[in-house]
Amino acid sequence: MPADLTQVLDVAAMRAAEAALIVGGTPAQELMETAGRALGEWARRLGAGRPVTVLCGPGNNGGDGYVAARHLSEHGVPVTVIAARAPTTPEAMTARALYAGAVQEPEVMASGGVLLDCLFGSGLSRPLPDDLFALLTGLADRHALRIAADLPSGIEANSGAVLNPGLPMFDVTVALGAWKHAHYAMPAAPLMGALRLVDIGVQAVPGAARILAKPRIASPAADAHKYRRGLLAVLAGAMPGAALLSAEAAQRAGAGYVKLLASTRPEGVAPSLVCDVTDLAALADPRVAAILVGPGLGRSTEAVGRLNAALVADRPVVIDADALTLLKPESPGTAPRVLTPHQGEMAALEAAFGLSAIGPRRARALALAVAARAVVLLKGPDSLIASPDGYVTIGPRASTWLSVAGSGDVLAGMIASRLAVHGDAHRAAQEGLWLHGEAARRCGPAFTAGDLAAATGYALSAALL
Numbered sequence: 126m127p128a129d130l131t132q133v134l135d136v137a138a139m140r141a142a143e144a145a146l147i148v149g150g151t152p153a154q155e156l157m158e159t160a161g162r163a164l165g166e167w168a169r170r171l172g173a174g175r176p177v178t179v180l181c182g183p184g185n186n187g188g189d190g191y192v193a194a195r196h197l198s199e200h201g202v203p204v205t206v207i208a209a210r211a212p213t214t215p216e217a218m219t220a221r222a223l224y225a226g227a228v229q230e231p232e233v234m235a236s237g238g239v240l241l242d243c244l245f246g247s248g249l250s251r252p253l254p255d256d257l258f259a260l261l262t263g264l265a266d267r268h269a270l271r272i273a274a275d276l277p278s279g280i281e282a283n284s285g286a287v288l289n290p291g292l293p294m295f296d297v298t299v300a301l302g303a304w305k306h307a308h309y310a311m312p313a314a315p316l317m318g319a320l321r322l323v324d325i326g327v328q329a330v331p332g333a334a335r336i337l338a339k340p341r342i343a344s345p346a347a348d349a350h351k352y353r354r355g356l357l358a359v360l361a362g363a364m365p366g367a368a369l370l371s372a373e374a375a376q377r378a379g380a381g382y383v384k385l386l387a388s389t390r391p392e393g394v395a396p397s398l399v400c401d402v403t404d405l406a407a408l409a410d411p412r413v414a415a416i417l418v419g420p421g422l423g424r425s426t427e428a429v430g431r432l433n434a435a436l437v438a439d440r441p442v443v444i445d446a447d448a449l450t451l452l453k454p455e456s457p458g459t460a461p462r463v464l465t466p467h468q469g470e471m472a473a474l475e476a477a478f479g480l481s482a483i484g485p486r487r488a489r490a491l492a493l494a495v496a497a498r499a500v501v502l503l504k505g506p507d508s509l510i511a512s513p514d515g516y517v518t519i520g521p522r523a524s525t526w527l528s529v530a531g532s533g534d535v536l537a538g539m540i541a542s543r544l545a546v547h548g549d550a551h552r553a554a555q556e557g558l559w560l561h562g563e564a565a566r567r568c569g570p571a572f573t574a575g576d577l578a579a580a581t582g583y584a585l586s587a588a589l590l
């Protein structure tokens with residue numbers, strides 16, 4: 126069976142997946158051999174002739190390092206191996222024995238080309254002791270290129286916690302076998318540099334989180350018309366600018382008809398955007414395929430009324446921004462929902478739904494998804510999507526320029542537009558998150574939310590079948 130290179134595993138699942146490979150007939154030593162050789166090959170190629178220092182710890186991460194060192198030596202690359210601690214696992218002991226070159230004491234301060242950090246990987250259970258922290262940071266300072274084996278040492282694999290403040294920045298992190306949550310989670314992710322993944326044959330783990338894949342979006346069918354493509358109702362509120370931004374993105378993300386619902390026509394409505402001043406009455410139109418409520422809604426009693434009107438209309442709905450702070454367990458409606466909280470809105474929702482705010486973001490998002498019977502897109506530098514049936518999708522790193530006012534309104538518009546097209550909340554959240562990241566990539570640096578909304582069509586074109 127081909128390996129699964131899209132899943133993101135926690136340490137227990139990774140160990141179980143490795144154990145399954147071993148039971149299936151691949152000895153642990155062979156797994157280490159595959160991982161270590163690939164690691165050595167990355168160091169050789171990225172080093173481009175420069176010498177490599179391999180820093181080895183006591184566990185299997187260190188074992189990978191001895192295999193990498195052997196591979197590098199066999200290819201004529203000058204290697205210095207430093208054993209920070211003696212190997213303790215049978216595989217690491219064998220790997221060390223098979224490395225024919227000298228192994229230096231940790232006092233040796235090598236310098237030069239590439240540092241390959243094989244001190245600790247997924248087995249790190251506590252902060253690095255002072256001597257190892259000093260050794261790692263000292264070596265990192267003395268090498269031009271820093272590569273981490275599996276994870277930078279000092280990172281907790283499940284949570285992405287940085288256990289030692291002041292860890293060095295790496296240029297490349299070579300994940301071994303499968304992605305771990307830390308590769309995509311804050312605060313660890315920015316320390317890792319470029320990410321690469323080595324295939325050691327790890328099979329798909331049922332229910333594992335997955336990296337968000339590029340969606341496959343179809344063009345309108347030959348017999349399409351604007352209603353069949355999806356009518357999206359965007360509820361304007363106290364500050365209509367935000368809803369206008371959402372609507373602008375939504376018009377470019379696939380829906381055939383985007384209507385702004387307001388009691389009076391706000392200023393700045395583009396001619397292409399229909400503003401229905403019958404306002405909430407327009408929700409009775411059976412052709413409304415999806416609703417977006419929240420951007421610029423306000424938090425007044427009137428805002429609560431508008432949110433509830435959107436929910437009782439019983440159409441697939443995106444609930445964003447202010448509406449998230451007004452949503453309650455007793456709020457009406459049974460239609461599919463997408464909630465798009467940032468960290469602050471997440472805390473408000475957790476309080477409203479009586480949930481604990483402790484634990485990794487993915488677990489918190491899942492708990493809310495179940496409690497609110499909604500797909501939850503938890504936003505931030507490490508955005509992720511959780512669905513009530515237990516699936517987690519991890520957003521790949523996105524442009525940090527997305528941290529601009531109105532960027533969330535654009536995302537909500539993209540998701541709502543996709544929801545109007547097909548009504549599937551989970552798929553719409555995935556498509557919207559991908560389009561948001563792609564639009565940002567195309568915008569380059571220092572864009573406005575308006576630029577981002579305007580780039581939606583280009584992002585969509587990249588995902589067309």
Ligand SMILES: NC(=O)C1=CN([C@@H]2O[C@H](COP(=O)(O)OP(=O)(O)OC[C@H]3O[C@@H](n4cnc5c(N)ncnc54)[C@H](OP(=O)(O)O)[C@@H]3O)[C@@H](O)[C@H]2O)[C@@H](O)CC1
Binds near residue numbers: 157182187249251301
């Ligand atoms: N298994 C496989 O088939 C494959 C595994 N692979 C590789 O194995 C890696 C995982 O290996 P691993 O589980 O041995 O963990 P690793 O990160 O080397 O360290 C654990 C050791 O460190 C110790 N220790 C922990 N924290 C410490 C601290 N702060 N300070 C000091 N000591 C500390 C801990 O001891 P203890 O906590 O019991 O004291 C234990 O001795 C994985 O990242 C990948 O590189 C790949 O080759 C693919 C095939």
Ligand SMILES: Nc1ncnc2c1ncn2[C@@H]1O[C@H](COP(=O)(O)OP(=O)(O)O)[C@@H](O)[C@H]1O
Binds near residue numbers: 524525528531534536
């Ligand atoms: N540092 C960052 N890196 C990547 N994406 C980010 C970063 N900061 C914010 N974002 C994204 O930008 C959007 C901001 O949304 P939100 O917080 O609702 O802002 P606003 O209310 O101004 O629209 C979210 O999609 C979030 O994931």
Ligand SMILES: [K+]
Binds near residue numbers: 245274
């Ligand atoms: K490492």
